[in-house]
Amino acid sequence: MRKWSRSMGEQKYRKFIKRSQQEPNVDELFKRVLDGDRMFLSKAITFIESNAPRHEKAAGELMQRLLPHTGNSIRIGITGVPGAGKSTFIETFGLMLCNLGHRVAVLAVDPSSTVRGGSILGDKTRMEQLSKHPNAFIRPSPSGGTLGGVHRKTRETILACEAAGYDVILVETVGVGQSEGVVRGMVDFFMMLAITGAGDELQGMKKGIMELVDAIIINKADGSNVELAKKTAREFKQILHFVQSPTDGWTPRALPCSSLKGTGIKEVWEMIQQFATETKLSGVFESRRKKQAKDWLHALIHERLQKLFFEHAEIKKLMPKMEHQVMNEELTVKGACDQLFSVFNRN
Template identity: 60%
Template structure:
């Protein structure tokens, strides 16, 4: 519309040679330099208890980067001669049993007595996003300030039993750094928690008062794995019920196979609020180690755990390589649909998938 008196007339704009934005130089692509490590210095620092160096070493092992994996494994190999000098304790429990609170109180007591404590807290990853909160340092604020404590939250990433696939290697690094007590907190409770049993010396199950009610929601298998059952929050008006619950568990344990040959699973009570019962927990750990060494179970179990770990890694590697093949995931998805439609049996699907 050219009529300037019309309401539809559009005023011409101001001519300009540019859009008002300053010109920027184009960034050149720079290839990432290959990471290098002074292994001798790294080993010396970790052996000296440098927590920053230890954390960086664990990050290398957890990395999905190929170069990082190679460096991490070489560092771990050099530290292997300094591992194995700790007692490894797995801690699981029913929801609300206060696992993190127990670990913080127990860990502080151990630090006060001159021990070095490493807490490997398994953090549940979301099955939808794959993300995790990693908030264990927040929940164990006081323990995280202890100079003789090291807390490493680690995402479970969907691994069986909530145990991160690198937790075993992290445990070895902590031992090389001089931590003589390793506490592994697992996610929830259930039959899948047998995964943590296969990497620790002593397995502790935390429960609450009311054994009969709890057993309805707890699989018998988890109790058969426990070397100790601790009734937590045994304080105030709940103390009497806690002692009664401990007796009920003790009676139940007589009907189950012991988790460790030559050792009778003990039932204990403790309160993180009143800080009571922890001396008996530590005495139980001492007695357990002495008994296991006398019966030669200690070394036999650790050797068995290492070979089981090796075999599990073989399976993991086969699965990773299988899905790494181009188009393999789409083929699996297509065969799954054929099986669900009834066009193929499961066995026929497998034969089709692996047909040369």
């Protein structure tokens, strides 16, 4: 896209700014997204992610129109310990799927800068080959500090990608240590990438994360590391045997693979296909999605109420006084909360 500057003429510059600030055309976005146009899918997601109040109603209309065209995908969440090679795995895995004829959308979440709020990483540079494939779509989004390392509009983005015809959605999280339960609540299959040396890793592994995963993939099973990776897989299998599965009727698996060599990647996909087949036959797949939709509704209600509360004019005025009294032990936390809600409920 050509960038204009004031040196190119004040009048032309103003026209350029005016065009760039025009409201998105919902009809055009809807049609182009259904056509699978990657550029317009990016525009639609940017529109959906916008925090501008003027975009909220139109973005909601777009999502409502796209909704009947969603749901025809397998949604896969991917987390991993530091150094596990998530980006390399996703690229290798994604390329294999694209070459098999699948359309793959990667929602690769960048950790946001705590100072400026912008993204730190550049996902397309980390997945250069995959980003060039015509069957792939990579969308890096700043997490904005959201728990789970996902953008607060990631669920809408998933639906938009499905409407555009992507049948495999990969949601990459920032990594272990965030609230993986948030990601678990928006995908069908959730897996964690690990590396060899599980004996040391398991000492610091949170049981909560182990209870969320449908599979653990031991990456970097190549060269002299092959046998150690197999041993690590066996160790994880033993641990998973004693952990309650997050998916009824499915026993979590542990598989070794090499993203560098491409070995074991096919087996990972076959496992996911088996998971989808079994859970759809049992009804677990559909019931999970329905529960996720209900939980999403509740989450949005909480978010809306919190926003209304803290943006309330009288609450804004009273809050500093309540905080001061609580910090100086002049008032109990419950007492301050009761007073604030008393003001909020009056209006």
